[in-house]
Amino acid sequence: MAILFKNGKVIIGNGEVIHRGTVVVDGKKIVFVGSAKRAPSSKKDTILDISGKTILPGLIDAHVHLCVDGSPDPITSLLRDSIPQITLKTVNHARQTLEAGVTTVRDMGGKDYIDIAIRDGIESGIIQGPRMLCSGKLVCMTGGHGWQFGREANGTDEVRAAVREQLRAGADLIKLMATGGVMTKGVEPGATQFTLEELIAGVEEARKAGRRTATHAQGTEGIKNALRAGINSIEHSFFLDDEAIELLLEMKAFVVPTLCAPYHIIKAGVQKGVPAYAVEKSKKVIKSHWESIKRAHKAGVPIAMGTDAGTPFNRHGENLKEMELLVRIGFKPMEAIVATTKTASEVLGLEKKIGTLEKGKLADLIVVDGDPLMDISLLQKKEKILAIMKEGYFYKNQL
Numbered sequence: 501m502a503i504l505f506k507n508g509k510v511i512i513g514n515g516e517v518i519h520r521g522t523v524v525v526d527g528k529k530i531v532f533v534g535s536a537k538r539a540p541s542s543k544k545d546t547i548l549d550i551s552g553k554t555i556l557p558g559l560i561d562a563h564v565h566l567c568v569d570g571s572p573d574p575i576t577s578l579l580r581d582s583i584p585q586i587t588l589k590t591v592n593h594a595r596q597t598l599e600a601g602v603t604t605v606r607d608m609g610g611k612d613y614i615d616i617a618i619r620d621g622i623e624s625g626i627i628q629g630p631r632m633l634c635s636g637k638l639v640c641m642t643g644g645h646g647w648q649f650g651r652e653a654n655g656t657d658e659v660r661a662a663v664r665e666q667l668r669a670g671a672d673l674i675k676l677m678a679t680g681g682v683m684t685k686g687v688e689p690g691a692t693q694f695t696l697e698e699l700i701a702g703v704e705e706a707r708k709a710g711r712r713t714a715t716h717a718q719g720t721e722g723i724k725n726a727l728r729a730g731i732n733s734i735e736h737s738f739f740l741d742d743e744a745i746e747l748l749l750e751m752k753a754f755v756v757p758t759l760c761a762p763y764h765i766i767k768a769g770v771q772k773g774v775p776a777y778a779v780e781k782s783k784k785v786i787k788s789h790w791e792s793i794k795r796a797h798k799a800g801v802p803i804a805m806g807t808d809a810g811t812p813f814n815r816h817g818e819n820l821k822e823m824e825l826l827v828r829i830g831f832k833p834m835e836a837i838v839a840t841t842k843t844a845s846e847v848l849g850l851e852k853k854i855g856t857l858e859k860g861k862l863a864d865l866i867v868v869d870g871d872p873l874m875d876i877s878l879l880q881k882k883e884k885i886l887a888i889m890k891e892g893y894f895y896k897n898q899l
């Protein structure tokens with residue numbers, strides 16, 4: 501018994517649109533995408549008329565922290581809360597993310613492997629949430645950005661050991677910290693942290709195990725170090741110069757902008773409880789951040805949507821604000837959608853399974869009332885998302 505989504509606007513995820521198309525799902529997979537006339541159907545099938553509506557691939561957020569609660573000072577909460585408290589919050593964040601239409605996330609730094617337990621809980625059906633790829637603990641230098649919940653390591657041997665620990669714990673990818681950042685007191689976003697040699701060691705250990713690597717990298721030198729080490733994705737990218745952009749293209753690396761992170765910190769400000777150091781640092785970087793992403797996009801660097809959800813006021817379930825910000829800096833709505841579907845699936849290495857509505861892929865999809873190409877902010881309105889399906893299972897169906 502198949503499910504036919506009929507007569508809707510089909511956004512494939514690769515930039516193409518079928519204006520009156522049909523998507524057929526059978527079991528966990530998509531078995532047909534095309535014009536209604538050619539769609540296979542039998543009397544037993546469930547037919548859902550979606551005329552006037554849009555069907556898209558399940559959306560992907562390539563940078564979240566499900567363990568981090570999006571409160572005004574989330575690092576303090578993370579240090580204060582007990583492990584059971586953080587775990588309960590994380591369960592909630594996972595559900596909120598899925599309810600927003602985000603069917604896959606890449607978790608970029610958890611606490612004490614709660615992220616990995618949540619991933620496995622979702623996979624086995626104990627709790628509801630998006631499909632997750634997890635980095636386990638981020639790997640940083642002593643006192644470096646994220647040390648409060650990361651694994652500190654110094655020198656190449658220790659970096660190798662730290663990476664091996666994450667692999668043993670079940671990490672899907674490895675996150676290495678190449679520069680300072682906004683949310684750690686006393687470190688500067690522009691400053692390099694891991695050395696080139698440490699980054700090379702970390703990347704090599706991950707590669708040996710067939711895993712990808714991502715780096716938190718904001719300053720120019722740190723970004724270049726990470727690229728020279730062979731990193732797969734640069735997270736944040738506040739300060740890109742021409743050479744960094746050339747290196748990104750040469751190394752075929754991705755950028756995950758996380759425009760939401762500094763945006764929400766500045767918008768809320770100290771008056772809403774965000775630590776002053778975070779507000780000050782965000783104000784210093786935001787202009788260059790937006791400019792860098794614009795330039796990378798223009799140069800043809802693949803850009804995947806990622807929010808850094810969990811940072812102050814960057815709440816889980818409000819992930820799709822990032823698409824609006826991408827449009828604000830000059831992406832066409834379709835480009836913002838491709839960043840959140842096909843390109844995001846590529847940065848995760850899951851492009852053969854998800855990311856586009858194509859025959860043979862897993863049936864991750866959403867149906868939206870209206871057309872997000874006309875108004876990208878439509879995707880932020882939960883009541884407009886009429887259906888959410890992950891691997892052929894409806895988590896929401898108001899069709």
Ligand SMILES: [Zn+2]
Pocket residue numbers: 563564565608609808
């Ligand atoms: Zn992050």
